[in-house]
Amino acid sequence: MAFSLFSTKNRIINLVINDHSIRFLELKQESPPAPQRWLERFLPPGIITDGKIVxxxxxSSILEECIDDWKIRRRSIRFIVPDPLVIIRKVTIPADVQEDEIKGYLYLELGSSIHLPFEEPVFDYFSLNDNGKTKELLLxxxxxxxxxxxxDLLNRLKLNPVAADISPLSLYRLYHKLDRAAVDEVLFTVQFDLTGVNLCIFDETVPLVMRHFSLSFDIDQWEVSRDTLGLMVCKFNGEPEELVVQxxxxxxxxxxxxxxxxYSQGNNEKQDITKFLLNGDHPMVMAIYDEMKERYDIPVDLITIDNETKSKHMSIPSNLFLPLGLALKEVQ
Structure with missing residues (x-):
């Protein structure tokens, strides 16, 4: 998915900004996926809320410091559109709308026959089915x-945005690149982060439905530090029952x-969910993994990347898998 706002450049930096962090990753090679370098910065609460810049x-000041520290000024940037902002929806249009006319047709129908919870969207689509009378699209x-x-912020700080993506597609792109996907798979991805959880169901390579939920985050109950690699380490100091409720x-x-x-499958001959794929930067993600295995009959998988070297400096932290998947996106 690309939001058609950008031109193409080389030497692309991959940036993930959410409510609690800024992360960047530069790709060294695609096969197997290997980052050249990566870093991250914690964001205090209140700067970004539910994906919106507050x-x-x-x-701007924090990101400018990051740009200087990471030496990425004037570089081309891919970035993830924050999960709370994104909607995935099936829409139906007449079959006689030609391929090169679809985007214009959707522009005309937004707000009339196609309703979204916001005005003036930026959008892309994916064609699903054509029965001769109607075409089904994923918007x-x-x-x-x-x-x-x-x-505008990236441009103001002398970066060059060239592509935007959504987190489920970036995660799935890495999963697929690692040859983990199976034929006829229906994958349920769970991105479990410190301040939010994003759920998405893929029918093979197509993300059919996505839901995002914010998690309450009281900074006074958390201890945020850095490890020897300069990456964030978050430790919860509040009452454990509060996390259990979340x-x-x-x-x-x-x-x-x-x-x-x-329910949406009805009597169709579609498969049920065949696998959960769990990822995220929440410090309790492995406890969540164990709990999911206990609760569900559906297999639960984690993305892992085997490194040739055992050096801890070459291992890829799991919270960097999202920008690594973003790095595999082709810019058109």
């Missing part, structure tokens, strides 16, 4: 104003999405 000046959309705030809420949402997918 404190533009603070974010990816986000509010243009919020996306352009990131683009996790139970998310498991309920996982169950709701499972039920929704099964």
């Amino acid at each position: 404190d533009f000046d603070s974010l 990816f959309a986000a509010p243009e104003q919020n996306v352009m705030e990131y683009v 996790f139970e809420d998310i498991f309920r949402e996982i169950n709701k999405l499972l039920d929704f997918y099964r």
